[in-house]
Amino acid sequence: MSTRAAPATAAPSRPGTRAPWRDRQGAFSPFKATVLAALCLPALWLAYQAAAGTLGGRPLMEAIHQTGLWGTRILLLSLLVSPLRQLLREPRVMLVRRMVGVAAMTYILGHFTLYIADQGFDLVKVATEIVLRFYLTIGFVALAGLVALGITSTDGWVKRMGGRRWQLLHRAAYAIALLAMVHFILQTKLDVTEAMLTSGLFLWLMLYRLAGSKGSAPPLWQLALLVPAAAVGTALIEASWYGLFTGIPALPVLQANLDVEFGLRPALWVGIVAAGMVLVGAFGRWRQSRKRPARRAVA
Template identity: 35%
Template sequence: MSWKNPSSKRIALLKVTLFTVALLPLAKLGHAAYTDSLGANPIEKITHLTGYWALTFLLITLSATPLRLLTGWSWWLRLRRMLGLFAFFYALLHVLTYLVLDQFFDWPAIAEDVFKRPYITVGFSVFLILLALAATSTNAMVRRLGGKRWQSLHRWVYVAACGGVAHFIWLVKKDLTRPLTFAAILGLLLIVRLSRLLHSDK
């Protein structure tokens, strides 16, 4: 059977493989923590790695539609929900690392950070968007909201991606290679999205 029309069994196998691969960064991070090899500042390392993978999975999620357009394989879209949930999962770990390990639930200090540091303000805003998208990702929520309202809500994923890239750029003080690479990839994905919207209006 070709990859253009894969069987349900092949899709299920692909999802299991994707699920396993998506957990590898967490397994690697856990191993590093167990072997005490996170470096001189382990909290900072965990914060950076979880944020990096949250943004990585978010951009991979956004690439599903361009990949479908390029390959003609519609099954890319069947992986999008899982990829999006992994983006939220790593974003949740990222935020929890800050709240628990870094700030120890010091809510006044957290509030001060959110209001005084733009990159944290943006970061929390992105997390709230991802939280809303994850909470409405089920089939039941699609039916409850209705197709058009659900699609309108989930277009906020592009706002989250832009905010995530901005958060990354603000956070990095010296070598901007990685955040600018993310920005370039996001720009390309937005161009594909815009061209698709313009084409659909013709």
């Protein structure tokens, strides 16, 4: 009798009903719980600001800006999960990839919902704006793609579609992120620093994937070459934006990256982050080298 009752108590651990802070065996995962809490912090901070009335003269517009900004940041983090797993030689990092991707979708859905609210919930007007304004069209396509990836991110959809087709669909995350970067740049009117920084980090992520073989990190010398490549690429993106939308010649913009009197430009920040990834890769190799003697001793 007691053995028959066991499956009923174990049912909550099935992948389809597993809580996000539990691992695949249904046990509590401090790592996943910490990442989940960190992903919720921007939303909680925004809610606190709204309740305290500190979102400025146009609180709804500020909330639209913040949710879009955090959605873009978290989307980049979702693309960083695989490189971190490879660089650190730590498979456990992959446990949070789905969670981070769904969080990015949630923030960007909130961004779009708040935009609808700002338009007085006039869906006809919203649809018209999306059709007529190119940056809104791009943003909406990116949102639709994220929703498709979010819906099909479950284990059940992997089984329905088959592993190969599922992976093919989810490779669209790179194109979706590119659209999100373009949307971010085009809708920026004054200070483009954040837009250029996120675009430069996205560039590094794409260069990393081109440099590395499937399933493994690039060698350290290639990671080192990505530092100037990503920094120069970011500077060129920024110079192109100013040239196209403001008429400022490219050369003064490129030269501004060498002037740190008023702070570091996005290209230099991207270079610093890329250099940090070289250190992460070196640390991962060091960890791996320490594990090998221990395994030999056990054998």
